[in-house]
Each structure stands twice: as structure tokens, then as C-alpha cells.
Amino acid sequence: MKTEMLSTVLDPTTVGEFITESFYKELTEDFQKKFPSEIRSVSLSRLAVEAVLKEDNVSGIKFMNGLEDANDPSSRILVLIPANRTVTNSLPNSIINKNGFMTNTGERISLERTWQVLFNHVMNFKKLEPTAHYTKINRGSFMGQVRLNEFLNTTDCSTFIYHFGYLKGEDLPYKLIIQPSDGMNMYIEMSAPCPGSTGCPASTSSEPCALTRIATNFAGKEADNQLNVLRGFRDKILQEKFNGAEIEKYYTISASLLEAIDKEQNKAVIFKEIYDKYIQTSITSINNNDEATAYSLFQEAMQHLTDTYLYQ
Secondary structure: OOOOOOOOOOOHHHOOEEEOHHHHHHHHHHHHHHOOOOOOEEEEEHHHHHHHHOOOOEEEEEEEEEEOOOOOHHHEEEEEEEEEOOOOOOOOOEOOOOOOEEEOOOOEEOHHHHHHHHHHHHHHHHHHOOOOOHHHOOOEEEEEHHHHHHHHHOOOOOEEEEEEEEEHHHOEEEEEEEEEOOOOOOEEEOOOEEOOOOOOOOOOOOOOOHHHHHHHHHHHHHHHHHHHHHHHHHHHHHOOOOOOHHHHHHHHHHHHHHHHHHOOOOHHHHHHHHHHHHHHHHHHHHHOOOHHHHHHHHHHHHHHHHHHHOOO
């Protein structure tokens, strides 16, 4: 039975299901036809999965696609980002560890390296699908803690095969399929992609990204114009002139930042300070063609907010 897209009424820990061998073959064969230049699978360490699941407050894992080398599709890796339990009836957000994240091989890589390998994947996908909108490119898949533990308990394998699938009917590439390396006919796959419409996994939530929400609240009628300036800066300047990996950092931490700041008693003051110090000043710099200052402000904002609200 094919899974349905995750909705906000579903407990994120239960996302994922065992699937039939025929559905597994459909997903993997369609992926090979759709993306013949891409590798079909990578090895996934059991110890890496178990280590992430043992971290505090984990509802599941976001298996995020990355490339060590943007020009080499065979250099694909996965970054295992833990998702939290603190969101009720909504999205599980990324847990940001200042020491970095596990990869599919069990190696831990730094946050800076994480943003770069994720960005390499996005740039590679743009070559495969030139018309794909940047924000809609599939970054990976989420699977809940309950389903992952069920899967781990069914096999003693020390490694798994993580296949990349493509679901033609829904045009969903890079769907998660985990198979025991001993060849047992036991496959499990994810019901929704990352980032989805508003986050990872996909949701019916109408919660916007951090910049959209803050600008809408404080810029009034000018919000759309200001957001278009920032989007243009993202698409025309960050990717081409500066380090586009910073964009992947923003997309990974944005929802987590909103959640963390929403818990603060003085959240209105905090959001206003972000708007005044970073967003409005950046827009002024961009409009004055001072792209270097805008980029510096973007970096400063991401680092300050991460240090203050996300590191555990």
C-alpha cells in the first residue's frame, strides 16, 4: 500500500511504513530511469542511526541528501539530522548540535560542512531539473522514531542499503527506502519529502518561514516588496557571488528558530529586534547595491540566532 502525505494530525514518530517488494522495485527502477547519472543507493550504518535516535528529545531522523563534490554524483552522502518532539500537532523541527551531524557512514561532520554538502546536492539537482524552483527541490526524507526502531528490531544487520526512489505519480524524487543488507524482503519508505511546502516533512501547516513571518508582522504593506528583494538576493547574489551554502543553513534552522523564539516571554521584542537590526538593514544595503554588507548581516544573524536559541 502506498503511503499518503503526512498531515499535521499524524504523530511524527510513526511516519514511515513497511512496503511490498513490488513497490520497492517500482520506486527504485523509476529512479534509475529518471536519473540515470545518479547513484541508486548508499550504505547506511546501523550505529549511526542508533546514535542519532539516542539523542535527547528525538521524534525521528531527517535523512538529508548531500554531495561531497557538487560535480561528482557518485560522492553522495546522507546527513542524519535529528528532529524534535516538542511540536504538538505540527512539524518536527531540526535539532541543531554545535558539534555537527552524523553521516550515513557514521562519520560526524561539522555544521559548516553540512550546509556545503546539502548545497552541493541542490546545485546538482538543478542540473538534472533546470526548471525546478530552488525552494521545492527535494532535500531528503523524514522517518519517525517508532518506525525506525521497529525496523532496527527486525534485523541484526550492521549496515543497511539506503535506496533512492522516485514516485512518478506524485513526482517525488529521492524517496527514502531502507533495506537490510542481508537481502531480506523487508523494505520501508517515507511518506513525505523534505522540505515539503513549509518544512520537513511536508505538512498542511500554513506556518511560513522565519523571514516571511517577521517581515509580514513588521513591514505591513511593504512586506511583499521587501521579501521579493530578499528572494532576489538569494537567487541572484548568494548562489552566484557568495556562499550559497548559507541558504541551506537558513532552510535547516528557520522553523527551529521560530519555535524556539516563540517560547520566549519577550518574543515580540526579539522578533522586532531581528527585523530592525538584520532584515530592514539588509534590505537597505541590497537596494544600495552594497551586497557585501547584506551578506555579512545575513551571516551574523544566522550565527547569533543559532548561538542564542538553538544550541543545546
